[in-house]
Amino acid sequence: MTIHYPDGRSYRDDGQRQGESRSVDYGKRGMTLEEDLNVTNRYYLETDRAVIYKKPTPIQIARVDYPRRSAAKITEAYFRKASTTDYNGVYRGKYIDFEAKETTQPTSIPLKNFHSHQLAHMRRIKRHGGIGFIIVRFTRGGSVYLLDADYLDAAWTEGTNGGRKSIPLSLFQKHGYPIETHFAPRLDYLTAVDAAYF
Amino acid sequence: MTIHYPDGRSYRDDGQRQGESRSVDYGKRGMTLEEDLNVTNRYYLETDRAVIYKKPTPIQIARVDYPRRSAAKITEAYFRKASTTDYNGVYRGKYIDFEAKETTQPTSIPLKNFHSHQLAHMRRIKRHGGIGFIIVRFTRGGSVYLLDADYLDAAWTEGTNGGRKSIPLSLFQKHGYPIETHFAPRLDYLTAVDAAYF
Numbered sequence: 249m250t251i252h253y254p255d256g257r258s259y260r261d262d263g264q265r266q267g268e269s270r271s272v273d274y275g276k277r278g279m280t281l282e283e284d285l286n287v288t289n290r291y292y293l294e295t296d297r298a299v300i301y302k303k304p305t306p307i308q309i310a311r312v313d314y315p316r317r318s319a320a321k322i323t324e325a326y327f328r329k330a331s332t333t334d335y336n337g338v339y340r341g342k343y344i345d346f347e348a349k350e351t352t353q354p355t356s357i358p359l360k361n362f363h364s365h366q367l368a369h370m371r372r373i374k375r376h377g378g379i380g381f382i383i384v385r386f387t388r389g390g391s392v393y394l395l396d397a398d399y400l401d402a403a404w405t406e407g408t409n410g411g412r413k414s415i416p417l418s419l420f421q422k423h424g425y426p427i428e429t430h431f432a433p434r435l436d437y438l439t440a441v442d443a444a445y446f
Numbered sequence: 447m448t449i450h451y452p453d454g455r456s457y458r459d460d461g462q463r464q465g466e467s468r469s470v471d472y473g474k475r476g477m478t479l480e481e482d483l484n485v486t487n488r489y490y491l492e493t494d495r496a497v498i499y500k501k502p503t504p505i506q507i508a509r510v511d512y513p514r515r516s517a518a519k520i521t522e523a524y525f526r527k528a529s530t531t532d533y534n535g536v537y538r539g540k541y542i543d544f545e546a547k548e549t550t551q552p553t554s555i556p557l558k559n560f561h562s563h564q565l566a567h568m569r570r571i572k573r574h575g576g577i578g579f580i581i582v583r584f585t586r587g588g589s590v591y592l593l594d595a596d597y598l599d600a601a602w603t604e605g606t607n608g609g610r611k612s613i614p615l616s617l618f619q620k621h622g623y624p625i626e627t628h629f630a631p632r633l634d635y636l637t638a639v640d641a642a643y644f
Contacts (some may be wrong), residue, residue: 296570303502342539343541393465
């Protein structure tokens, strides 16, 4: 369920803020990347292919009322920045961890879509034997790619050392794995995971 | 940071509700199992032993104000029941997933501390090659155990078929792995994981 507020912003059932990377309408479906991934993960769960969830948005609670003992009501709270990536779970015996972003830029995704603590998190994941990657949708062309976290890491290092501040689409085309859109699973990223890691 | 409210209930920095299983003072430390695990996970992270986090508490947002564009303020929200376990991450290349509970009962933990969807989640985790267990603290005696999810599963099945509605301490003593308390790591559960799974 999506709740729409007078100012036009919307909040969804899963408590997820539609912030920073904004809701983008990319055709008939009109679904954000996050919505597509939620539907996909539910499908994977129901078909017993993997157990992967989006983590709840971390919220800083400042005040709570207790109108009734059984229903605490939060009356003041704020969104906090996540210190990890948004998605994790288990697939084919491996720990899976990823961050998903969409960009309206036609030929690259700006590095500012990611945060240094997310980079640090993905480095740790890989060091401990997990699978870490990003999923990026280029909303104009409609293409979606899986790219191993090492490439994000390399681009990040380059960017912080005075190099380019974005990852070009061409790098995704060369080193990434395209993710196909179907009816179900909507965004079949595990097939790309199969190709990339197994 | 812990925020105390006039009615004596308290909320912590991580947005976690101290609900159902209540904050229990079990001696000088006065730390809940959750607090001990958070400290422990931070230690594991800093010493690069594992990457394990507690998931944020899922919150259902009903209303948000925008006093300033940069600081959205949630003015009405409710706690939701988690559909998975509280903790997951990666350790020695394996996906790790667990739920932690404490009980004031001296010789058993009631099954009502767990939920059917958590059971279903743990079954899935194990089926996909992850490591799934529970950590239980018996606050009276102060003992803490790791118990593989299969034993919870068996006790659950027994309980729903008219059998006993709790897991006896003796089962933890026989099939579980004791978790020792230190200064750091506070609750060294990964050493129990080593003994149980590696």
